[in-house]
Amino acid sequence: MSLKKKTKKTILQLGHNSGIISALANFSSENFLTVLNYHRVDYPENRSWLDPSLISATPEDFEAQMQLLAKRYSPVSIKAVLDALSERKKLPKKAVLVTVDDGYRDFDDYIFPIASRYGIKPLLFVPTAYPNGGEFWWDKLYWAVKNWEGDKLETPYGVFSIATTTEREVALKLLRIAIKKGDFKESMSLVDSLYNESKPQVKKDTTDILSWDELRVLSNNGADIAAHTHNHPLLTKIPFEEACAEIHQSLEVIRKELAQDLPVFAFPDGQPEFFSTKLIEFLKKEKVQFAVTTVDRNAKLQESNKLFFPRVGVYKSLRLPAFSYRLTPFYKTLGSS
Ligand SMILES: [Zn+2]
Structure with a gap:
């Protein structure tokens, strides 16, 4: 680690221990909000067939983060955010909303029970085609590259040497980028063919994603669950009409399956290249009140940004000190940690 990085780390640690970092969050404007973005909370050795890069925290780290939120910040529910938008009630100072994408089983195993212990209500975004046995393309790709026999992988995106573990990791990274850049349907058929050709070496569990029955139980126990498209496509990489249908269908399926009607939506892989003004206009037509991206920052909640609100990623x-710094208005203003 460089001296500069080491110094920064020490300052963050001291700031965290003394409570200065969390005090900095008091310097935020009215209705300032941090929306945290988690994917999986698990141990890498559990469900080792899934892409480990989606793990946002171990259960222990997640618990420490929730404990910190409860102690030094103001965790809010999605209802509080919607109330603030309709001007019924302002957000408290240091408001933080915990969100979780994709509906993996560990929401039930770890996230919901741990967060609930600290009085925190996480919001889960579910792509509605996946409960009851779906598999995501990034997990299939991870599986295929990890288990591919031989030391070369030939694809339309290039020939990759995969003789060593590091080479396989590099190939996976490059393929992920190429897939997101390419035509979405062509990319998906490539992933499927690689996946189907790769030779399984361990028996896979097929219940990685929560079923509708399980989601209903969670919903009845107070979990907030909202739409995240139906098939989780990159919305700007498919025809506009199909993208609109994806959004509409997911809102409808959530209503039908869960008897919940949260006017809330998360863009899949919500980087700026994967959402657009036209799609935001469509969300308005669908009466969506709050939508989130993965643009990594926090912001003042306003009418003008409520349909593409940024989220701070958790990795x-x-x-903990860097996590805490991300909850202050100085994150991305003074630079990332
Ligand atoms: Zn997602």
Whole structure:
């Protein structure tokens, strides 16, 4: 680690221990909000067939993060965010909303029970085609590249040497980028053919995603669940009409399956290249009140940004001081940690 990085880490640690970092969050404007974005909370050795890069935290780290939120911040529910938007009630200072994408089983195993212990209500975004046995393309790709026999992988995106573990990791990274850049349907058929040709080495569990029955139980126990498209496509990489149908269908399926009607939506892989003004206009037509992206920052909640609100990503390597810094208005204003 460089001296500059080491110094920064020490300052963050001291700031965290002394409570200065969390005090900095008091300097935020009215209705300032941090929306945290988690995917999976699990141990990498559990469900080792799934792409480990989707693990946002171990259960222990997640618990420490929730404990910190409860102690030094103001965790809010999606209802509080909607109330603030309709001007019924302002958000408290240091407001933080915990969101979780994709509906993996660990929401039930770890996220919901741990968050509930600290009085925190996480919001889960579910792509509605996946409960009852779906598999995501990134997990299929991970499986295929990890288990591909031989030391070369030939694809339309290039020939990759996969003789070593590092080479396989590099190939996976490059393929992920190429897939997101390419035509979405062609990319998906490539992933499927690689996946079907790769030779399974361990028996896979097929219940990685929560079923509708399980989601209903969670919903009845107070979990907030909202739409995240039907098939989780990259919305700007498919025809506009199909993208609209994806959004509409997912809102409808959530209503039908869960008897919940949260006017809330998360863009799949919500980087700026994967949402658009036209799609935001469509969300208005669908009466969506709040939609989130994965643009990594926090912001003042306003009418002008409520349909493409940024979220602060949580990653496995994130230590508690850096996590805390991300909840202050200085994150991305003074630079990332
Ligand atoms: Zn997603």
